[in-house]
Each structure stands twice: as C-alpha cells, then as structure tokens.
Amino acid sequence: MAIRCFVLDDEPLATDLLRDYIGRLPDLELTGISNSPSQAFSILQYTPVDVVFLDIQMPRLTGFELLRPLAYRPKVIFTTAFREYALDSYEFDVLDFLVKPVSFERFCQAVGKIYRFLPTPAGLPEVPQAAVAVHEYQYFKVNKEMVKLFLKDILWIESLKDYVRIHTPSGPLVSYMRISYLEEKLPPDRFLRIHKSFIVALHHIQAISALYIRINNREIPIGRIYKARLDEVLQKDRPEAGLGSRL
Template identity: 35%
Template sequence: MINCIIVDDEPLAAKLLENHIFRIDHLKLIGKADNAMEAYKMIQSQSVELMFLDIQMPHLNGIDFLRSLSQKPATIFTTAYRDFAIEGFELEAVDYLLKPITFERFFKSVERILRNTAAPQEDFIIFRTEGMQHKIFLSEIIYFESQGNDIKVVLATKESFISKNKITDLQATLSSKGFIRIHRSFLINIDFVSAFNTTEVLLGNHHIPVGRSYRQEFDAFISAVSKNRLL
C-alpha cells in the first residue's frame, strides 16, 4: 500500500481525487488538508509516500510548499492552470495534472509510481516429480542432495521430495542465487548456514559434510559473504 494525502482547498476537486484514490487498491488515503501548514503537520507525523498537491492555495502555494520540504514525498501536482508546469517538473514532481482530472489521466500518472514501487518477484524453480510440476521458491530450499540420477530437495517446511535432476545442472543455475556446492553430493543454501568448520556445515538440524576438494571454494565464499552480512 502507498500512503497518500490530498492537499487542496477546493472541496469538489479534493472529493474527485478521493474517489479516484478509492478505485485503486494499492493507494491508501491517510489524510486531507486544505492548506500547506496542515499538510506539513501530516508529513511530519505520518509516513506520507505520495502527495496530490494543488498549486493555487491560500498563504503558501503548492510550488513554494514543496520547495520548502527537506524530505519530499513523491508529488503529483493538481491545478487548473498550465503556467506552473515547468516549475513543477523542476521540483521533480511525478506529474502535473490539469483539472478537472479524469480517472484515466489520474491512473496513468499513478501507474508510474506503482510500477517503480512494485515488489520484486521472488525467485523460484520448477521441479518435476511423478507427472507433477512443483513451483518451489529458492528461499524455501535448505539444500539439495544428489542420489544417483535423482536429486533430493530438502525444504524449510521439513518436507522433501525426489526429482530427476543433476546436481551439476542445479549448481550452474543457482550459484549466483546464494547456493554453493560443498560436496560432490550436496548443494546448500547459504542463508540457512548456522555454524560451520573446515569439515562440516550445520543447516539448522542438518549436518552436511564439506568435501575436501570443495573446502577452498567454500572458505573463499564464506569470507566474501561475511564482509557484507553476519551468518
């Protein structure tokens, strides 16, 4: 949800914006103000991420108000006049809407913000087992264990299943996603590492051996990761 406020001294214009906002699920209207001072109090006391700001207002116009803010929320100017468009864009406003504002024009403006704030899609991988295809998020996988021509997938949910895959293929695909080969039979998710030494890695209750030929690569990986985060 994107918290937004309306700053407009015209009741009908403010009501129209309110109706537009209520039609978009990802917008949450947390306040309305009819002057800059009221809007300032809202911004100081709440997390305001988007402001619909009228330009022609009493005491302090929208341009000067936005210019005065040290921390500016994303702002869409709303006005009946074209004259201030250049100044509005100089302040890096998201858009400049002319009244009366249609919903189509309103949505086009808001869609830019929705697109920029959309959460990234979590990575997943598809496994085939007995005629079924399973979508598994990488964050759920603790480790893979090679079992002949199959692979055992062990999940954080304490479930596991067998799939027709090669550990070398998974290593090639997932090495850039936080997975590392520490043994000829094991590919682990580094996020689940809770303890380790030169011969063994602990992933929760799972004890995984570190193969001799993989020890140097594992030590280098741990050193690189430790510079950016604690394990």
Template identity: 35%
Template structure:
C-alpha cells in the first residue's frame, strides 16, 4: 500500500485526482491540502510515500515547497503549464502531468512506482499508539527510548510519540536490521550514527550514553563500522 496526498488549490483538479486514486487498490489517500502550509502539516503527521503536487499555488509554489523539504516523498507534479517541466525533473520528480489529467496518463505514471515498490519492499514495523497501529518504515526511525511503562519513538522528522511496546520485544523484532541496543533504555538506528566515543554516541544530533552492560554490543558495532568504513 502506497500512502499518498494531493496538494492542489483547485477543487476540480483535486476531485479528479481523488477519483483516479480511488480506482487503484494499492494507493491510499491519507491527506489533501490546498496550499503548501497545509501540506507541510500533513507530512509531519502522516507517513507519505507519494505526493501529487500542483505547481501554481498561492503564497508558495510547488517547486519551492518541494525544495524546502528536508525529507522529500516521491513526487508527481500536476500542472496546467509546461514551463516548469525541466525544473521539476531536476528535483528528481517521478513524473510531470499536464492538466486535465486522464486516467490513462495517471495510471502510466503511478504504475512505474508500483512496479518499483514491488521490487524494493522496505522493512517496516507496526507500533501501537493512541489505540491504533501505526506503520513505520525502519529507515524513518532514529531511536527508541524506554520511558516508564512505554517507549518513546523518535523519527527522522523529529516527531516523537509514546507507544505501549516493551523495549525487549522491540530488540528481538529489530535483530539483524541495523538497530543496536546501547543502553537498557535505548535502541538506536545505526544508519543515523554521526559520531561516537567510548561512552557516548551521536544519532542524528541526539547524544546518547552507552550503558555499561552494553559495552560489548557497542564495541562489536564500532568494529563493524570501522571495518566497513561507514564513518
């Protein structure tokens, strides 16, 4: 399932895209926005895999909005103007659709994403929070921190939330997937390690102490990192 959002200030264009999306089982519409600010809030609160982004919008156009995002979802530009095509592709947009968008052209654009996703399925976990199970890809999780009866989950977007999960259960689930337990309260995603010392590690600008009983695991991780020249 690919989570997508529509960002467009034209109600008819948004309605047409919504109708196109509803015809493809593997697409799930998780949000709609009429401007860049609304879209930004949606991206902060939802896991978005694909964004249908209009270019000509009030206050901040689609190209400048995409440039401003530190973490960019795959994007298909939708516009009534051909003039922005080159700049759109320079931003590594998946496609550039001219309005009015036929379903045939829409499907051709989306089909390449569906095919790529099928070939490169990314690992994910389900985290229970606020009575719902939230799907998170492992690549967006920076670290887990045990807090009281729950766990704090910190994402690359700096968003965080509390889950009722147990850190020991997570350690088993994440075994062999690039996560390392360095403290009785912390499991980190090794992909985000930017610096370390004997007693401390920096993960995406967060400093975390290494627990005494986890020194061996930490040293094994550091040896692996040094051998593969990851840092």
C-alpha cells in the first residue's frame, strides 16, 4: 500500500522540490500539494493522509495552527528555514524536522522513519512482526546514490569512523553515517550494538561464544562494556529449560 503524502508550503519552489523528491520514491503517493494554508486545511479535513510535509511559518496560518483543529492526527515531517521551531514542533506526532534547504539524502532519512511509526490502518488486523519486517527499509547514501536496503537483509554493521560498512548477503555497502546515529534509528528489538565498532542483526546470529558472535560464518567481537546488555537480550530468548551456561 502506498503511503499517502500531502505537501504544504507557501513557497512554490519548496513544494516543487518536495514533489520531485516524493516522485523519486515508488512507495510514496502524492495525494495533494498546496501553497495556501487555508486551502490545505479544507482538503486535509475531508481527505485523510498518512504523512504531511508541512512548513511552519506561513501567512495567516502557521503549521501548528493548521494541525491543532484537524479531526485526526497525521504523521508530520516539518520543513522550515527556522531552527528555533524545533522544540515546539514536538507537541505533535512528528516523525522528523527538516531544515531548509532540504537535501534528497536528508529527505530519505526522514521517509525511512515512516514505516516504523505508521499505525495499522483502522479495520485491518495487526500484521505479524515477521511480515512487517519484510517491508521495512531505509535509504543509505552509497557513493552518489540513495540505495534502498531492506532491514531484513542487514547482517551486521561495522564502524569506519564517519562511515559505516553495512554487510548484506550480496556484499557490503559503505555509507556516510556514524554508527551511533544508525544505532538510534534501527529497531532495538532486531538490532543490538555488541561492540563500539559493531551492530548485529539478532535474527542472523548463527552462534555465540564468550568472545564473539558468528554471523554468516564471520566472527564479530563482543565488547566488554556491551556484554551485559547482550546477555540480557539473549536470556529473554532462551527457553526455560536453558541452553547451557551464560556468556
């Protein structure tokens, strides 16, 4: 199912840019675009969407004032040239806060959060977590491209200072991103940092010892300060009969 998006900004150049960005991603559907807050409010009241890309400072009606009286609360990605609004924006169901000019890379990072936080549509049964995982992905900047990578395909992640090497079954990808930033963005029930330089995908673990975790026949070291947390996570997954001594 496509993610229904609406774009509101009083600057036509800003809406044109977001229109272009949304058009590059096949899972996003642009259902409406407007440079008028009052017009946008009328549309949004009767045409619910999943995500609104919303400017804050606009004539006659701010982004905050537009959201408050809506009969429903869409997810929001704020776009603005004014950084001082960041704190106030978190009164709402905010996925991200983009400061203009917005790059495509930064836009893709914000879009990657949509899949983690959008609720199951009303009237539909809850989707099993395993099924949800198949459709979860993020975009990573690799060379000059934004590469779509499904989270289920990530084996482990290795820090290279300001870069990360993301290991997948088809080979590694190197992306400009700190491992600490990526650690915050990945689902904590599926990914765990086990070393200052490594994050592992729990569902890809083949074997565990006191010193390393083996994934895809590669031994990944366990850092001393991360060992207690690792043991805590693994203990939850063990059956009551036990699997031997603890790490």
